[in-house]
Amino acid sequence: MTYTLYIGNRAYFSWSIAAYLMFERFGLSDQVETTVIYPNTEADVRRHLSDVAPARTLPTVITPEGAVLNDSMAIAEELASRHPDIPFWPRDPLARGTARALANEMHSSFGGLRGHWPVNLHTTYQPVTPPKEIALELDRLEQLWSHARQTTSADGPWLCGAYSLVDAIFAPMASRLATYGFHTRPTSRAYVAAHLSDPAYRKWHDLAQKDPAMPRFVLDLPIAAKS
Ligand SMILES: N[C@@H](CCC(=O)N[C@@H](CS)C(=O)NCC(=O)O)C(=O)O
Structure with a gap:
């Protein structure tokens, strides 16, 4: 059984990180063939995916x-339906419901952070004080992360107990927080640090270092250090 996964330039394509982790972090890396696309524009994404229409964004998976x-x-x-033996979502109903709610809010919200503060695995900027709109989104993010921990009594690094899909889906946000150094609570910083040191994320990060720079994702901000 082989899936095909289309992802974008690993240094910048945020949702591609999450999709990669859904295979790599859950033991399915030997069941997926991955194609990395280096589109210059959004129209370019569509052109690269024309053989798998109606797909027009990255990531895309073909079952x-x-x-x-x-x-x-x-x-x-x-993936969760097809592999019921793999704990993609927490088994416990309270933790599972919480994880699903957070994952879906991440997917449907946070337009300011996603639209204006691109993932960038090539660069770490000096800590940025975010504009009001972004500060409000960061507050919401931290509220959700705290809520998940308290509700599920999570005492390890991840939001709802063991690593689950909700963590894969928040990995790009953790990456953003590290790139821009937004000021956050200690528990949020610990969560970001857990992502940055996770072996599957590290693998992605290392592959991203070899992907080409895309100037449209580079912000004019003082750089702290090369990551
Ligand atoms: N709803 C999609 C959104 C994915 C998405 O917006 N991907 C971006 C890159 S991170 C993209 O492909 N943009 C190209 C375009 O919109 O044409 C998902 O959840 O996967």
Whole structure:
């Protein structure tokens, strides 16, 4: 059984990180063939995916039967349904409901952070004081992360107990927080640090170092250090 995964330049394509982790972090790396696309524009993404229409964004997964999963949550839910033996979502109903709620809010919200503060695995900027709109989104993010920990009594590094899809889906946000050095609470910083040192994320990070720079994702901010 082989899936095909299309992802974008690993240094910048945020949802591609999550999709990669859905395979790599859950032991499915030997069941996926990955194609990395280096699009210059959004139209370019569509051109590269024309053979797998109606897909037009990255990531996209093609199932072994040929279903086109052109949305990150569809990829998450389909993998969870197909591999019931793998704990993609927490088994405990309270933790599972919490994880699903957070993952879906991440997917449907945080437009300011996603739109204006791109993931960038090539660079770490000096800590940025965010504008009001972004500060409000960061507050919401931290509220959700605290809520998940308290509700599920999570005492390890991850939000709802063992690493689950909700953590894969927040990995790009953790990466953003590290890149821009936004000021956050100690528990949030610990969560970001857990992502940055996770072996599957490290593997992605190391691959990203070899991907080409894309100037449209580079902000004019003082650089702290090369990551
Ligand atoms: N709803 C999609 C959104 C994915 C998405 O926006 N991907 C961006 C790159 S991170 C993209 O492909 N943009 C190209 C475009 O919008 O044409 C998902 O959840 O996977």
